[in-house]
Amino acid sequence: MNNVHTHLLGFPRIGANRELKHALEAHWRGQSSAAELEETGRALRARHWAQQAAAGLDFVTVGDFAFYDQMLGQIGLFGCAPARFGFAAGQTDLAQSFDLAQSFAMARGTGGRGADCCGDGGHAHGNGAALEMRKWFDTNYHYLVPEFSEHTTFSLAADRLLGEVAEAQALGHPVKVALVGPLSFLWLGKERDNAPGFERVGLLNRLLPAYGELLARLKGKGVEWVQLDEPILGLDLPPAWRNAFESCYWQLAQAGARIMLATYFSPLEENLGLACRLPVAGLHVDGVRARHELTSISDWLAHPKVLSVGIVDGRNVWRTDLDAAISVLAPLLEKRGGALWLAPSCSLLHVPYSLEGETALDPELRSWMAYAAEKLAELATLKAALGGRLDAATGAALAQARQAIGGRARSTRVHNDGVAQRVRALGPADERRNAPFAQRQRLQRARLNLPDWPTTTIGSFPQTDTIRAARAAHKRGQLASDDYETAMRAEIAHAVGRQLEIGLDVLVHGEAERNDMVEYFGEQLDGFAFSAGGWVQSYGSRCVKPPVIYGDVARPRAMTLKWATHAQSLSERPVKGMLTGPVTMLQWSFVRDDQPRAQTALQIALAIRDEVADLQRAGIGIIQIDEPAIREGLPLRRARWDDYLAWATRAFRVTAAAARDDVQIHTHMCYSEFNDILPQIASMDADVLTIESSRSDMATLDGFGRLGYPNALGPGVYDIHSPSVPGTGAMVRLLREASRVIEPARLWVNPDCGLKTRGWAETETALANMVAAARQMRAAT
Numbered sequence: 042m043n044n045v046h047t048h049l050l051g052f053p054r055i056g057a058n059r060e061l062k063h064a065l066e067a068h069w070r071g072q073s074s075a076a077e078l079e080e081t082g083r084a085l086r087a088r089h090w091a092q093q094a095a096a097g098l099d100f101v102t103v104g105d106f107a108f109y110d111q112m113l114g115q116i117g118l119f120g121c122a123p124a125r126f127g128f129a130a131g132q133t134d135l136a137q138s139f140d141l142a143q144s145f146a147m148a149r150g151t152g153g154r155g156a157d158c159c160g161d162g163g164h165a166h167g168n169g170a171a172l173e174m175r176k177w178f179d180t181n182y183h184y185l186v187p188e189f190s191e192h193t194t195f196s197l198a199a200d201r202l203l204g205e206v207a208e209a210q211a212l213g214h215p216v217k218v219a220l221v222g223p224l225s226f227l228w229l230g231k232e233r234d235n236a237p238g239f240e241r242v243g244l245l246n247r248l249l250p251a252y253g254e255l256l257a258r259l260k261g262k263g264v265e266w267v268q269l270d271e272p273i274l275g276l277d278l279p280p281a282w283r284n285a286f287e288s289c290y291w292q293l294a295q296a297g298a299r300i301m302l303a304t305y306f307s308p309l310e311e312n313l314g315l316a317c318r319l320p321v322a323g324l325h326v327d328g329v330r331a332r333h334e335l336t337s338i339s340d341w342l343a344h345p346k347v348l349s350v351g352i353v354d355g356r357n358v359w360r361t362d363l364d365a366a367i368s369v370l371a372p373l374l375e376k377r378g379g380a381l382w383l384a385p386s387c388s389l390l391h392v393p394y395s396l397e398g399e400t401a402l403d404p405e406l407r408s409w410m411a412y413a414a415e416k417l418a419e420l421a422t423l424k425a426a427l428g429g430r431l432d433a434a435t436g437a438a439l440a441q442a443r444q445a446i447g448g449r450a451r452s453t454r455v456h457n458d459g460v461a462q463r464v465r466a467l468g469p470a471d472e473r474r475n476a477p478f479a480q481r482q483r484l485q486r487a488r489l490n491l492p493d494w495p496t497t498t499i500g501s502f503p504q505t506d507t508i509r510a511a512r513a514a515h516k517r518g519q520l521a522s523d524d525y526e527t528a529m530r531a532e533i534a535h536a537v538g539r540q541l542e543i544g545l546d547v548l549v550h551g552e553a554e555r556n557d558m559v560e561y562f563g564e565q566l567d568g569f570a571f572s573a574g575g576w577v578q579s580y581g582s583r584c585v586k587p588p589v590i591y592g593d594v595a596r597p598r599a600m601t602l603k604w605a606t607h608a609q610s611l612s613e614r615p616v617k618g619m620l621t622g623p624v625t626m627l628q629w630s631f632v633r634d635d636q637p638r639a640q641t642a643l644q645i646a647l648a649i650r651d652e653v654a655d656l657q658r659a660g661i662g663i664i665q666i667d668e669p670a671i672r673e674g675l676p677l678r679r680a681r682w683d684d685y686l687a688w689a690t691r692a693f694r695v696t697a698a699a700a701r702d703d704v705q706i707h708t709h710m711c712y713s714e715f716n717d718i719l720p721q722i723a724s725m726d727a728d729v730l731t732i733e734s735s736r737s738d739m740a741t742l743d744g745f746g747r748l749g750y751p752n753a754l755g756p757g758v759y760d761i762h763s764p765s766v767p768g769t770g771a772m773v774r775l776l777r778e779a780s781r782v783i784e785p786a787r788l789w790v791n792p793d794c795g796l797k798t799r800g801w802a803e804t805e806t807a808l809a810n811m812v813a814a815a816r817q818m819r820a821a822t
């Protein structure tokens with residue numbers, strides 16, 4: 042008889058209506074007590090478990106809930122807070138988990154987390170006390186980075202987790218506990234204050250007893266299965282890390298509970314044999330991204346180990362093709378002697394909660410989609426179908442899925458022959474500027490007539506309450522389009538006026554009319570849709586609502602032209618046209634799964650390219666195409682970097698190459714590490730590249746110098762993420778340092794990112810100091 046089980050790796054915790062976000066923020070404002078916040082958490086967990094039970098999952102998953110972040114939760118669970126917080130070992134009763142105040146101190150620092158700039162998420166800095174945030178693999182979720190040193194000790198503080206287990210059991214649910222496994226936990230952390238030669242993998246022997254004790258205690262509480270996530274098995278691992286797996290899991294095998302080792306986001310490749318050999322009771326693999334490995338994994342995974350197949354895409358919002366899934370699963374089921382577990386490919390943290398109440402999407406598009414709740418229903422249908430229970434409801438669900446999948450594949454809303462043809466027709470000349478940089482530079486100098494050490498900003502100026510209120514009122518229909526437009530034109534005039542007063546050389550219009558740098562363009566492009574409630578946690582209480590790219594992308598009409606020409610009409614000085622690049626548009630959206638990302642990127646590139654052409658025709662002399670997300674799109678495996686970088690940089694070049702030689706193309710990138718992809722960044726051939734670098738004291742620039750970056754460069758001379766106003770002297774020092782690496786004729790002077798999160802007062806002083814710094818540099822050369 043078939044024995045098909047269903048489970049999930051993790052569930053979105055923010056709540057159907059972002060209850061957790063609102064509760065957290067109320068608590069941080071001092072409007073609710075810790076007990077009230079705990080109660081919200083308890084209610085959300087109960088609701089989410091009930092939903093899992095109702096979908097017929099064989100277990101509810103406990104341990105995926107966190108008030109801020111699951112890695113932070115594990116720092117608490119294993120009592121390894123960095124010493125600087127003052128509640129590390131010896132200073133707190135370690136039998137007890139950290140309380141909320143302690144957790145939030147680590148997450149936000151004692152002075153609160155600094156404002157963040159970059160579209161989808163934040164940078165971890167500010168007062169320096171908070172733990173660093175990093176992107177969770179290639180997702181847009183940010184986790185808090187554990188810190189390890191040779192002094193790190195671990196001791197189990199499981200009362201919070203055990204409390205949640207007891208809660209679920211009291212509600213009558215069979216429980217599977219999910220945690221990050223010990224090797225991924227150490228890998229995802231960083232070394233701090235470490236002695237020479239210290240490597241955090243060496244902490245494994247200290248950490249394992251805590252895991253072992255936990256597994257034993259969970260077993261004692263009647264928890265049969267514990268899921269340990271080791272997604273790093275999908276990465277290029279150094280030998281020391283790979284070799285640690287076997288002994289690690291031999292030790293954990295002694296502890297009792299049955300371990301479901303969970304991998305996701307990436308094929309296992311050279312770690313496939315290792316993962317199958319480990320002495321665990323089950324292995325979960327990503328059946329979406331590693332589908333081609335399923336057969337060999339099934340061959341290698343000895344009975345009676347359980348194979349869990351992540352067949353439903355946990356990273357995207359599309360409905361599963363259930364017929365295709367069944368044809369993958371049926372032979373596996375047979376191979377496994379009738380025993381198989383089914384799950385989403387990864388935690389559902391990365392998709393929105395439920396399509397119910399999704400009012401903004403049109404019904405046809407909606408019928409093609411599945412959020413977390415709908416993905417659970419898909420698992421139930423698959424379980425019934427594979428288990429041979431083809432009752433009426435299952436039949437109906439399969440038929441409905443078939444219809445939606447078929448409809449999407451054939452829809453004219455998805456396919457636009459004109460777009461496909463344009464992409465096919467792209468030739469090498471379409472991705473090349475006419476003349477090489479040196480020649481363009483001469484033409485642009487003649488046209489723009491800028492001083493040495495030209496000053497500029499990255500694009501946005503403060504998004505004031507007035508601006509936000511006007512946009513909200515316009516969206517609600519309470520402010521007529523004409524009035525909204527008048528208000529935005531006034532904001533632009535205001536921003537231009539202030540920049541002239543400050544004395545900047547190259548101006549921007551300030552982006553007042555933009556809610557978000559991706560959404561603003563997506564809303565005006567065919568092929569993009571916007572949901573009403575498609576929120577996904579980004580970090581802490583912060584959520585994003587990524588656009589959904591569902592069809593061929595085309596630009597029906599100009600998107601920025603009227604604002605750009607208005608801004609340019611206000612000044613003799615050049616005002617940059619401001620666009621978002623194709624890779625960033627792609628990276629911060631849910632993308633199509635019916636064509637390669639590269640194809641979608643080229644379609645977006647062509648749409649933005651048309652905007653470049655319109656702007657230059659209207660006399661705009663400088664156009665910036667932002668690509669802050671180009672680095673974060675890098676695949677998890679090195680072997681796939683070249684392929685990605687080839688199409689990503691090509692998409693940028695296709696966008697930019699519409700520009701005549703005398704039109705100056707700028708681009709901007711956030712995040713400071715570029716050294717390993719510098720040749721590819723150079724291949725984008727932007728005339729001017731502005732980067733974040735103030736926080737690394739220009740260290741990033743060394744690479745640009747060493748590797749001979751050929752074009753002009755604007756290393757950020759001050760950190761816009763902090764409200765403190767930089768002094769002229771500090772900026773002069775940074776510019777001097779920069780000029781040791783890049784000759785001054787190729788250097789620009791600018792902050793390290795957009796200013797939309799800052800206030801006007803600090804912005805004006807900071808920029809005035811920056812302009813003074815540029816003047817000092819001019820005087821000295």
Ligand code: GLN
Pocket residue numbers: 158159160499500501552558619667669709710711794795796797
């Ligand atoms: N032009 C954008 C701005 O200034 C760039 C933002 C970003 O780098 N994420 O806001």
Ligand code: ZN
Pocket residue numbers: 158159499669709710711712733793794795
């Ligand atoms: Zn930036």
